[in-house]
Structures are given as structure tokens and as C-alpha cells.
Amino acid sequence: xxxxxxxxxxxxxxxxxxxxxxxxxxxxxxxxxxxxxxxxxxxxxxxxxxxxxxxxxxxxxxxxxxxxxxxxxxxxxxxxxxxxxxxxxxxxxxxxxxxxxxxxxxxxxxxxxxxxxxxxxxxxxxxxxxxxxxx
Amino acid sequence: xxxxxxxxxxxxxxxxxxxxxxxxxxxxxxxxxxxxxxxxxxxxxxxxxxxxxxxxxxxxxxxxxxxxxxxxxxxxxxxxxxxxxxxxxxxxxxxxxxxxxxxxxxxxxxxxxxxxxxxxxxxxxxxxxxxxxxx
Amino acid sequence: xxxxxxxxxxxxxxxxxxxxxxxxxxxxxxxxxxxxxxxxxxxxxxxxxxxxxxxxxxxxxxxxxxxxxxxxxxxxxxxxxxxxxxxxxxxxxxxxxxxxxxxxxxxxxxxxxxxxxxxxxxxxxxxxxxxxxxx
Amino acid sequence: xxxxxxxxxxxxxxxxxxxxxxxxxxxxxxxxxxxxxxxxxxxxxxxxxxxxxxxxxxxxxxxxxxxxxxxxxxxxxxxxxxxxxxxxxxxxxxxxxxxxxxxxxxxxxxxxxxxxxxxxxxxxxxxxxxxxxxx
Amino acid sequence: xxxxxxxxxxxxxxxxxxxxxxxxxxxxxxxxxxxxxxxxxxxxxxxxxxxxxxxxxxxxxxxxxxxxxxxxxxxxxxxxxxxxxxxxxxxxxxxxxxxxxxxxxxxxxxxxxxxxxxxxxxxxxxxxxxxxxxx
Amino acid sequence: xxxxxxxxxxxxxxxxxxxxxxxxxxxxxxxxxxxxxxxxxxxxxxxxxxxxxxxxxxxxxxxxxxxxxxxxxxxxxxxxxxxxxxxxxxxxxxxxxxxxxxxxxxxxxxxxxxxxxxxxxxxxxxxxxxxxxxx
Numbered sequence: 030x031x032x033x034x035x036x037x038x039x040x041x042x043x044x045x046x047x048x049x050x051x052x053x054x055x056x057x058x059x060x061x062x063x064x065x066x067x068x069x070x071x072x073x074x075x076x077x078x079x080x081x082x083x084x085x086x087x088x089x090x091x092x093x094x095x096x097x098x099x100x101x102x103x104x105x106x107x108x109x110x111x112x113x114x115x116x117x118x119x120x121x122x123x124x125x126x127x128x129x130x131x132x133x134x135x136x137x138x139x140x141x142x143x144x145x146x147x148x149x150x151x152x153x154x155x156x157x158x159x160x161x162x163x164x
Numbered sequence: 165x166x167x168x169x170x171x172x173x174x175x176x177x178x179x180x181x182x183x184x185x186x187x188x189x190x191x192x193x194x195x196x197x198x199x200x201x202x203x204x205x206x207x208x209x210x211x212x213x214x215x216x217x218x219x220x221x222x223x224x225x226x227x228x229x230x231x232x233x234x235x236x237x238x239x240x241x242x243x244x245x246x247x248x249x250x251x252x253x254x255x256x257x258x259x260x261x262x263x264x265x266x267x268x269x270x271x272x273x274x275x276x277x278x279x280x281x282x283x284x285x286x287x288x289x290x291x292x293x294x295x296x297x298x299x
Numbered sequence: 300x301x302x303x304x305x306x307x308x309x310x311x312x313x314x315x316x317x318x319x320x321x322x323x324x325x326x327x328x329x330x331x332x333x334x335x336x337x338x339x340x341x342x343x344x345x346x347x348x349x350x351x352x353x354x355x356x357x358x359x360x361x362x363x364x365x366x367x368x369x370x371x372x373x374x375x376x377x378x379x380x381x382x383x384x385x386x387x388x389x390x391x392x393x394x395x396x397x398x399x400x401x402x403x404x405x406x407x408x409x410x411x412x413x414x415x416x417x418x419x420x421x422x423x424x425x426x427x428x429x430x431x432x433x434x
Numbered sequence: 435x436x437x438x439x440x441x442x443x444x445x446x447x448x449x450x451x452x453x454x455x456x457x458x459x460x461x462x463x464x465x466x467x468x469x470x471x472x473x474x475x476x477x478x479x480x481x482x483x484x485x486x487x488x489x490x491x492x493x494x495x496x497x498x499x500x501x502x503x504x505x506x507x508x509x510x511x512x513x514x515x516x517x518x519x520x521x522x523x524x525x526x527x528x529x530x531x532x533x534x535x536x537x538x539x540x541x542x543x544x545x546x547x548x549x550x551x552x553x554x555x556x557x558x559x560x561x562x563x564x565x566x567x568x569x
Numbered sequence: 570x571x572x573x574x575x576x577x578x579x580x581x582x583x584x585x586x587x588x589x590x591x592x593x594x595x596x597x598x599x600x601x602x603x604x605x606x607x608x609x610x611x612x613x614x615x616x617x618x619x620x621x622x623x624x625x626x627x628x629x630x631x632x633x634x635x636x637x638x639x640x641x642x643x644x645x646x647x648x649x650x651x652x653x654x655x656x657x658x659x660x661x662x663x664x665x666x667x668x669x670x671x672x673x674x675x676x677x678x679x680x681x682x683x684x685x686x687x688x689x690x691x692x693x694x695x696x697x698x699x700x701x702x703x704x
Numbered sequence: 705x706x707x708x709x710x711x712x713x714x715x716x717x718x719x720x721x722x723x724x725x726x727x728x729x730x731x732x733x734x735x736x737x738x739x740x741x742x743x744x745x746x747x748x749x750x751x752x753x754x755x756x757x758x759x760x761x762x763x764x765x766x767x768x769x770x771x772x773x774x775x776x777x778x779x780x781x782x783x784x785x786x787x788x789x790x791x792x793x794x795x796x797x798x799x800x801x802x803x804x805x806x807x808x809x810x811x812x813x814x815x816x817x818x819x820x821x822x823x824x825x826x827x828x829x830x831x832x833x834x835x836x837x838x839x
Binding site for chain 5: 705706707709711712713764765768
Binding site for chain 3: 451453464466528529530531532533536537540561562563564565566567568
């Protein structure tokens with residue numbers, strides 16, 4: 030029996046999808062309106078799931094307040110109300126797809142989870158487009 | 165007894181809030197992180213509500229497909245995957261708050277409703293910030 | 300200051316939109332795939348809103364349990380898991396659009412509200428197509 | 435044309451419904467399991483809607499951050515993670531139905547809205563039971 | 570570390586649950602009101618999840634637009650605004666439960682995924698009844 | 705290919721988080737406002753997922769009505785409109801975190817699933833705090 034805790038956070042960001050090695054025609058063919066020059070944006074949802082044992086003293090895997098604080102300080106503070114192409118050091122030079130966001134958030138959070146282990150990260154770009162990274 | 169039809173649409177856009185007549189300090193004081201220089205974005209929801217009589221031949225106030233097509237062609241096509249500060253002719257020179265979006269969408273749609281009358285427009289910037297314009 | 304109580308219910312039903320006085324071409328032109336011969340269906344949401352005074356003995360306009368029971372017995376029991384074109388006496392001979400459903404539900408419920416007065420009925424055919432009938 | 439801004443907040447609280455002037459049988463008859471002696475609870479949603487003019491300097495009716503701060507300090511701070519029967523001075527001696535909550539929140543907020551006017555308060559006890567107070 | 574992309578689609582369909590080898594009494598005992606002769610319907614949600622590597626040129630596992638187009642052309646076009654008992658060749662002779670839908674959708678999509686591999690299909694018949702097929 | 709059926713239920717309950725072996729200062733440090741003396745509450749969602757084979761006679765893993773009835777009678781009836789610290793025999797002496805609820809619900813349901821096997825239980829305390837127990 031495996032037990033996991035999920036905390037949901039939200040952030041609002043602008044982005045533009047592009048491969049700078051490609052010309053306009055190729056970029057529009059692949060990324061469509063996501064390549065529009067001045068960008069667009071989303072209200073993202075970020076779900077972080079940690080697995081572990083239930084601490085008999087607290088009845089918790091880890092304190093959801095601590096998990097939310099960690100996600101807030103290490104991820105949300107860097108991306109909320111930001112432009113993902115221009116403002117975020119850990120995304121510099123990357124194409125900010127949901128796949129790339131989820132993968133980079135994993136790299137940041139995985140070494141920092143104070144108890145238990147990181148099991149899964151989900152990034153919902155819209156309610157219809159979702160990326161999951163799982164151990 | 166009044167009867168109304170509501171059609172919901174969605175669009176994703178970038179924006180930045182600012183008053184160009186103000187200095188940075190004043191803009192940050194009023195708009196906070198919404199003034200960040202490179203913008204951010206949202207997955208907006210747009211609800212358009214029309215009132216009218218139920219046509220005895222169709223059982224409809226107006227055809228929801230026609231209403232959605234109108235909203236798509238006259239509003240969504242101009243704002244979806246766009247930067248609201250830079251790309252939208254009917255928002256040129258305006259501060260793209262949800263209030264301003266809802267008011268300008270009203271001005272566009274109100275003369276175009278083919279049957280019945282426009283009753284209400286709602287713009288949900290996030291699920292927690294909503295603006296309503298009503299006749 | 301006006302105070303209102305809303306109770307939400309759900310039902311699942313099949314329907315087909317058509318005007319029997321029209322030929323196939325005209326029906327497909329107006330109703331599109333909603334005219335497909337064997338019907339389709341929806342998970343409808345029904346919201347019933349009553350206005351009134353707060354009873355000082357109960358702190359309620361009327362008991363939400365009583366309101367839900369009334370809606371269940373007089374409306375939901377007739378439409379849930381039914382075919383709206385074939386199975387519902389009070390819709391016989393009608394084109395079961397969301398507008399017609401909302402109007403007929405209003406006619407049934409309006410004389411039956413035991414305390415306060417019926418203020419509004421909303422029928423959500425999908426989360427994107429909504430009809431409101433209001434006093 | 436009327437324009438309105440809605441801010442949504444959430445709080446989690448315990449409550450028990452009862453009329454202390456009634457005996458157990460009468461209380462169970464009216465309030466059902468809401469009368470259970472040790473209480474139960476809900477994740478409430480509170481929607482506060484303000485109407486007004488759009489300020490030409492800000493593009494806003496009022497700043498949604500200020501509205502949320504007001505609601506947070508004057509309402510949410512008193513009810514979140516509280517027992518509505520025992521812990522909330524402005525509900526003392528009242529039966530904490532959704533109607534009573536919405537009415538009392540209105541009384542608190544109505545004199546405090548810094549710009550525009552309070553138009554509507556909605557309390558969602560669950561997603562299916564909703565009370566609206568409107569000017 | 571495994572990475573997956575999920576695309577959500579929606580369709581509205583009618584159906585009736587029955588085993589033609591059983592008599593009415595047995596069918597009503599097992600399927601209840603889902604056996605009502607004229608059928609009922611739902612607004613279904615279909616979630617399709619693909620796993621794979623992130624293409625360094627696009628930052629994507631596969632293009633979510635391509636995935637949605639595939640699901641639209643090969644599945645949604647056959648079931649949306651249709652009667653699942655009568656109109657869908659690949660469901661002919663089957664009892665259209667959510668389990669059967671999810672399994673048959675899997676059979677169609679699994680050989681067609683252009684990059685990565687199909688990991689999971691979810692069919693939500695209502696928000697409360699969900700079937701998952703997973704590799 | 706693995707196939708699973710999920711049924712969602714809801715319940716409303718009060719609780720208070722605490723470790724009786726700790727003093728007030730330690731309890732407030734760990735549990736924050738969840739330690740408030742008179743408790744608070746939530747509208748919980750409970751998702752129960754069963755895996756198994758699709759019965760060729762019914763097209764179902766097991767009948768979702770039977771699964772919901774089981775969850776209702778063995779779990780929901782004990783916790784809905786109850787105080788989780790005081791009213792629930794199977795939680796006596798426990799700290800009613802979402803982790804503990806999910807784990808205890810698993811212990812109750814696992815031996816009772818009439819067909820297939822229990823795969824997963826999820827408890828959503830709010831939409832943002834979720835615990836998953838998985839085989």
C-alpha cells in the first residue's frame with residue numbers, strides 16, 4: 030500500500046513557443062498561433078505529489094503547508110505573473126512547452142522534498158492540455 | 165418571464181497592466197506584479213448572454229451555433245493566442261483589465277446580435293476574478 | 300436586500316432536435332448534428348432559485364431538502380435516464396431544446412414553491428450552453 | 435450599461451444547525467443530520483460583487499486586490515478554520531445557515547466597500563446549495 | 570523519469586444498457602433505469618494520455634494539436650451527437666458501458682499514436698463515473 | 705491492458721487536527737489553524753477505483769451502482785455530517801488527516817470489493833489538498 034499527498038498551486042504566465050533554429054514558416058507549421066510574435070498566456074495549475082510513510086506523530090506524509098511553501102518559494106515565485114521566455118532563469122534558452130515546464134519543475138523540486146519522495150508533477154496549461162512527469 | 169441563452173467561449177492571451185502616464189513606482193503600487201515588464205497571461209472564459217423570445221419554429225431564442233460563430237469571428241479570433249497590449253486593434257491604447265475587455269466586447273457584440281438582445285457579458289480572467297457587464 | 304436560495308440537481312437524458320413540419324434539409328441546416336435520427340444525449344444540470352424572507356425560526360428561506368425533494372419528484376423523476384422526445388408527458392410534441400426544457404420546468408415548479416417565490420431556473424445542457432428563465 | 439467586479443474567496447468551517455427553542459425531535463425533523471450534536475463542516479466559497487464605474491486611470495471599478503484584502507480581513511479571517519456556532523462574534527446566537535452567513539457578511543461589507551457599491555454576495559455551502567443576497 | 574501528455578475531448582451521445590440474451594426483469598435488475606427502452610445520454614469526457622521522450626527540437630512529446638486531431642477524426646467524429654447502440658460501427662453488437670467505450674477507443678488509438686506510446690485512456694460518463702484503461 | 709472503474713462520492717464533516725501528547729505550542733506549530741479548539745470542516749470528495757476484467761455479460765467490471773452502495777453503506781454513512789474526531793468508531797483515537805482517512809477507508813473497503821480488486825482510494829479534503837492510497 031503506497032500513500033501519496035498532492036498539493037495544487039496556480040500561476041499565470043505569458044509564453045511563446047518557438048525553435049530559434051527554424052524559419053517563420055517552419056515555426057508556424059509546428060507551433061501555429063503559439064508562435065505569434067507577441068506571445069499569449071495561460072492560468073496554469075501545478076500539482077505536486079509526494080509519496081512516503083504516514084508519520085505516526087502527525088498523521089501526515091509531510092505537512093501540506095510545508096509542501097505548498099516549498100513549491101511557492103522555489104517554483105511559483107519564479108513563474109507567476111512572468112513571461113516564461115524572458116523572465117525565468119531556469120528556463121533560459123528553452124522552449125516553454127508544458128512538457129519543458131514539468132520537467133524543469135521536477136529537476137528543481139526532486140532534490141528538495143523534505144520527507145518522502147517526489148512521485149509526480151502535473152502541469153495543466155489549460156484544462157484540456159496536461160503534462161505529467163512521474164518517477 | 166424572461167428567457168436567456170448563454171454561450172461560453174475560451175481564449176488564452178498575454179497582457180500587462182499599466183497606466184503610461186504614471187511612473188514605475190505608481191504603476192507597481194496599483195498593479196503589482198501585473199505591471200511586470202514582460203507581461204503574463206491567462207486562460208480567459210467569455211460568457212455571452214442574449215435575451216429574447218423562444219421562436220416557435222425552432223424552440224430557440226437564437227441558434228447557439230450562430231451565437232458562438234459570431235463571438236468566435238468578432239471577438240475570439242482577435243484575442244486568442246494574442247498579446248492584448250500589442251495585437252488587438254480594438255484595445256489599442258487601453259489598459260487591458262477584465263473590466264475593459266468586457267466593456268469593449270460589449271461594444272462589439274451589442275449591435276450584432278441577430279435576434280433577441282444582448283443581456284450580459286462576463287469575462288473570467290481567472291476562476292476567482294470575474295467582470296460582468298449587463299444591460 | 301433580496302435573498303435567494305439555489306439548489307442544483309442533475310439528470311442524464313437523450314434528445315433529438317427537429318421541427319416535424321420541415322424536411323430533412325431544413326432540419327439539418329438549423330439543427331445540424333442535433334437532428335441525427337437516433338438522437339444523442341447530455342448530462343444536464345438544473346438550478347432552481349427561490350427568493351423570500353429568512354424565517355427567523357429556521358434561518359432559512361425554505362428548507363433546501365424540501366426544495367430538492369420537490370424538484371426531484373416533479374421534474375427530475377420525469378426526465379432522468381429518459382428520452383426527452385418520447386418519454387416525457389409534459390414535453391409531448393415539443394422540440395426539447397434547453398429553452399423549452401427551462402420554460403416547461405418553470406411552468407411546473409412555479410405554482411408549487413411552498414415558501415418564497417420562484418426567481419430563476421437555469422438549464423445547463425453542457426457546461427457551455429446554458430438557458431436561464433427568470434421572473 | 436452596468437459593470438460589476440466579482441472576487442471569489444474560500445473558507446473551511448464547522449457548523450451545526452439548530453433552534454435552541456425546539457426539542458430534539460423538532461430539530462431533527464427540520465435540520466436532519468445538520469442537527470447532529472458534534473457538528474459537521476464545509477469548504478465554503480464566498481463571491482462578492484461590486485458595481486461601479488470604470489476608473490479611467492486604472493481601467494478598474496476597484497482594485498481586485500483591495501477587494502480581496504477587505505473580504506479577507508473583515509470576513510474570511512473570522513470564519514476560516516473556525517466553528518461557526520462557537521467562534522464567530524458576529525454570528526453569536528444565530529443559526530449558521532448559508533442564508534444567515536450571506537446576510538451577515540452583507541451587513542459587514544456593505545458599509546466598507548471603498549469604491550462602487552456592493553451589488554451581490556453569494557455563499558456556496560456546497561456546489562449544490564447556494565445563497566445569494568442582492569441589493 | 571517518465572513524461573506523458575494528456576489531451577481532453579468531449580462528446581455528447583445517447584445510449585441504452587442491455588444484454589439482449591436476458592429478459593426485461595433481469596435487464597432492469599442489473600442496469601436499472603439505464604435499460605429504459607428509449608435510451609438516455611451523457612456529455613462524455615475522453616482523456617487520452619501518451620508517454621514518450623521530449624523531442625529536443627519541439628520541446629514536445631508529440632504535438633497536442635496532432636493528438637487532438639487524431640482523437641477527433643478517429644473517435645469523436647464517430648460518437649459525438651450519435652446513438653452509441655445504433656450509429657457506431659465499431660460498437661455494433663456491444664453493450665455501450667463506459668468500460669466498453671474505453672476499451673474500444675484504446676483498440677482504435679493504440680496502433681495510431683504517431684510518436685510515443687499510448688499510456689492511458691479515461692472515459693468520464695458523468696463526473697462521478699469514470700473508467701480508465703492503462704497499458 | 706488494465707481496466708479500472710472509479711466512483712466518486714462526497715461527504716461533509718468537521719474535524720480538528722492534534723496530537724494529544726503535545727502541548728498547545730507544538731500543536732499550533734505543526735497544525736496551525738487546524739488545531740483551533742472548536743474545529744472546522746470540509747466538503748470531502750472520495751474516489752474509489754477498482755480494477756478487474758470486463759464481464760462479457762454486463763460489459764462492466766462491476767456495477768457502479770453496487771460500488772456506490774458499498775461505499776455509501778460502509779464509509780459515507782459513518783462520516784457524512786459527522787465530527788471525525790468524536791463520532792466515527794473506526795477513527796477513534798486517531799488524528800483525522802486526509803492521509804489517515806484514506807488509509808482507514810482502504811482498510812474497510814479492501815476486503816469488501818465484490819468483484820475485481822481495490823486499486824486506489826483518493827480523498828480530496830479541498831480541491832487543493834489530495835491524498836491517494838494505491839495498491
